[in-house]
Amino acid sequence: MSLDHRLAPEHEELRRTVEEFAHDVVAPKIGDFYERHEFPYEIVREMGRMGLFGLPFPEEYGGMGGDYLALGIALEELARVDSSVAITLEAGVSLGAMPVFRFGTEEQKREWLPRLCSGEILGAFGLTEPDAGSDAGGTKTTAVRDDSTGEWVINGSKCFITNSGTDITGLVTVTAVTGRTDAGKPLISSIIVPSGTPGFTVAAPYSKVGWNASDTRELSFSDVRVPFANLLGEEGRGYAQFLRILDEGRIAIAALATGLAQGCVDESVKYAKERHAFGRPIGDNQAIQFKIADMEMRAHMARIGWRDAASRLVLGEPFKKEAALAKLYSSTVAVDNARDATQIHGGYGFMNEYPVARMWRDSKILEIGEGTSEVQRMLVARELGLHS
Known part of the structure; x- marks a missing residue:
């Protein structure tokens, strides 16, 4: 058993690289973005070119072949300088891309992950609702099957969703009630909703106390239709x-x-x-x-x-x-x-x-x-x- 808690050489190299990026690229610019409440697209694009959004994903899906420790190292170094940039990476990876990687079909992975890993697009995770925060089991957003068209029909709203309304947001994974158990308990499923889908409305950015250079919005769904194939994982397993x-x-x-x-x-x-x-x-x-x-x-x-x-x-x-x-x-x-x-x-x-x-x-x-x-x-x- 090793008692050496120091980083492996590849992790230390990553740490130094992100540390240099944070101090040389992020630090001189981010204050102005923060004061203007403006999303730092060029910084995010550079993070994508560095491979940060693909750190914990396999190379076959466009990732860097790293692990969750590598992601944490990058997040810590970015947050030493600025948290808005760090939370954009955190949400893009662990909430945007990770559900697709963990639960998606092979087709879904190959469709979405390469662009998510490169930072070409960002993903978001639509979980929290106005009346369902810590009690996520109280989800009221619904998704009803329309067998005549082969589509889910989604209605409801989400709040406090990071990366959901940027110019490069590509999808939001939404949790919704898709049925009931025999005992009447809600069956919650996860469904991929691409940005720009009719009926999917993204509100203006929140006025926040902090994280002012990150994107956080309220979402609404009014008869939003997506194919059955957009179900992420098994129906009823969203919770x-x-x-x-x-x-x-x-x-x-x-x-x-x-x-x-x-x-x-x-x-x-x-x-x-x-x-x-x-x-x-x-x-x-x-x-x-x-x-x-x-x-x-x-x-x-x-x-x-x-x-x-x-x-x-x-x-x-x-x-x-x-x-x-x-x-x-x-x-x-x-x-x-x-x-x-x-x-x-x-x-x-x-x-x-x-x-x-x-x-x-x-x-x-x-x-x-x-x-x-x-x-x-x-x-x-x-x-x-x-x-x-």
Whole structure:
């Protein structure tokens, strides 16, 4: 058994490549996109050319032949600089392309994955509804069979859907009730809806607290018709499918949150060395040193958590509890580090020209998206054998 937790050479090379891209390409430009609430198409295109959207997928589908650990590494390095770019990658891979890879037919994979892996198009995952957030089993969107035309007829709405309304969005995988069990419980299925399908309407972008350079919208479906062949996986298995997708996605969000937490350390160390008060750098003050040391401790432990969960996933071992723990802890420390980094920066931390102000605004959603902190605690308790 190896006790060496360092990255393998290929993973370290990826980390350095994305780190360089984040600092040289993303950092100088993303603040302007963020302030304008504008999607950074050229940055995303460059990420596609680098192969980031294809990291965990086989080469036969246009991917890079990597694994989920590789995806997490890329997300962490991007989020050290900016979370809008990182969440665009996270949602495009774990929510957009991964359902097609995990549950799609061979025909669906060959139709969609090459373009998703190259970043030519983005995919989205339509799960959350106005009255069905944490209670995703309360889905009200319906898909009814029309046997005369061989089509599903979809009606309903979704909210808070990332990557759903960009100029390069190609599809949204929608969860919908397609029937009822004998006991009257809803049977939820997943169905691919290509962008531009008649009756599929994408609302204007939300006005958000953070992630302002990413795309998040409300979707509506009014008698949207797609072929039976657009069913993703087995009918009635959509609930189980998205549980698996969310388990994996929590690792990705944990990596992103770790990156934000580490970015707060990076910026705070830099500022503490440059900012002088009372004739010396503020980093000479033990109070500042201890605060930054605590921030580094949190980021380090968060990194160990998400990498452990990712390694279990890659090895085919159970990882549900570890993914929930990683997501719960890393999102908490992201918020803590963003708060402390803002405090260290003083008044400048409240100015949007400083990255920590953006990190502060971006951190809170990490305790909400892809399962709230309360849901993560519930999952951990269940995995420990505790049931309500």
